[in-house]
Amino acid sequence: MDPREMFSLIRRHLVFIVGMCLVGFFLGIGYTFYFDHGEKGATIFLTIGMQVSENTSADQYVTNESNNVIDQFTETIQGWFLNPAFQVRVNNRIGFDTSLSFRKQEKQNLVVNLVVPSLVDPTRAANELINELKNEIQAYDKATGSHFVLALSSITAYEKDSNIRLNILVALLLGFFSGILLVGLWEYFNRKVSFGFQVETILEKQPLYRLPNKRKENALKSFLDASLSAFTKPIILLELGDLGIFSQKKSLQADYNVHVRSYPLGLKDLPNEFSLILIVQLGYTSEDLLWNLKSLYGEQIYYVLII
Numbered sequence: 001m002d003p004r005e006m007f008s009l010i011r012r013h014l015v016f017i018v019g020m021c022l023v024g025f026f027l028g029i030g031y032t033f034y035f036d037h038g039e040k041g042a043t044i045f046l047t048i049g050m051q052v053s054e055n056t057s058a059d060q061y062v063t064n065e066s067n068n069v070i071d072q073f074t075e076t077i078q079g080w081f082l083n084p085a086f087q088v089r090v091n092n093r094i095g096f097d098t099s100l101s102f103r104k105q106e107k108q109n110l111v112v113n114l115v116v117p118s119l120v121d122p123t124r125a126a127n128e129l130i131n132e133l134k135n136e137i138q139a140y141d142k143a144t145g146s147h148f149v150l151a152l153s154s155i156t157a158y159e160k161d162s163n164i165r166l167n168i169l170v171a172l173l174l175g176f177f178s179g180i181l182l183v184g185l186w187e188y189f190n191r192k193v194s195f196g197f198q199v200e201t202i203l204e205k206q207p208l209y210r211l212p213n214k215r216k217e218n219a220l221k222s223f224l225d226a227s228l229s230a231f232t233k234p235i236i237l238l239e240l241g242d243l244g245i246f247s248q249k250k251s252l253q254a255d256y257n258v259h260v261r262s263y264p265l266g267l268k269d270l271p272n273e274f275s276l277i278l279i280v281q282l283g284y285t286s287e288d289l290l291w292n293l294k295s296l297y298g299e300q301i302y303y304v305l306i307i
Helices: 003-012 014-034 068-079 084-094 124-144 164-189 196-203 214-229 246-256 287-300
Strands: 041-050 097-106 109-116 146-161 209-211 235-239 259-260 275-281 299-305
Touching: 003 014, 003 164, 014 164, 014 275, 041 068, 041 124, 068 097, 068 109, 068 124, 084 124, 084 209, 097 164, 124 146, 164 287, 196 287, 196 299, 209 214, 214 246, 214 299, 287 299
Parallel strands: 209 299, 235 259, 235 275, 275 299
Antiparallel strands: 041 109, 041 146, 097 109
């Protein structure tokens, strides 16, 4: 497919596509206003440890799988973070609903990301989470007789602005491509030829010439200057629709000795022998019309394509 045919599709429905882009623009602003308020929170780095007897290495405390018990307990803490009741207790301490995510970072280290509403101090919220985690560890130690502790913790607060530019860009692109899809479907369901390969499939031949939509009358004259001598039979230029060619009928017939006609009246009183050159324009000419003409005139048909 000639890329110019896609540009032709956009040009034919430019107003509608621009309208869809404007809809996308306002949707992007609306999405940012109502849903994307940026992000405010804190990254918390935690190191889990264990109190051990004097002169005893923590590496000597192992599970049945020969893994370090502290490392194993770190996985237990990850399970706590998934406990809805723990999340509720943290939220009650902070006074607002929060969002919590985490990942393990080498052995007994955890990186926790706490996202808070815009009214909340992220450092205070992170400290409340740490305090609740300490309480949870103490309760666990008391119940199991173990000696795990939160050895180290550090807090890095952050605040990210809303991605209004990205939201608008994505919305504009969605509007643009949605507009192209809709106008393509509109032409498809209205049986219009949108691309050159559709005409080639129906008429089973290549166009004699491709005319640009701008200055198509001059381009048609250039085609006739170059190709008229190749035809031995009288030439009938048949305009399929109001494409602006029939208005040049007098000058074309005087200068090139061709018959310029418009469909359907132009099919009356045809000579016994003739070469029929259809003037087809993308987005305007009907597929059904081309099929009908193909069945009536077969190999006598040639065409030029306005893109």
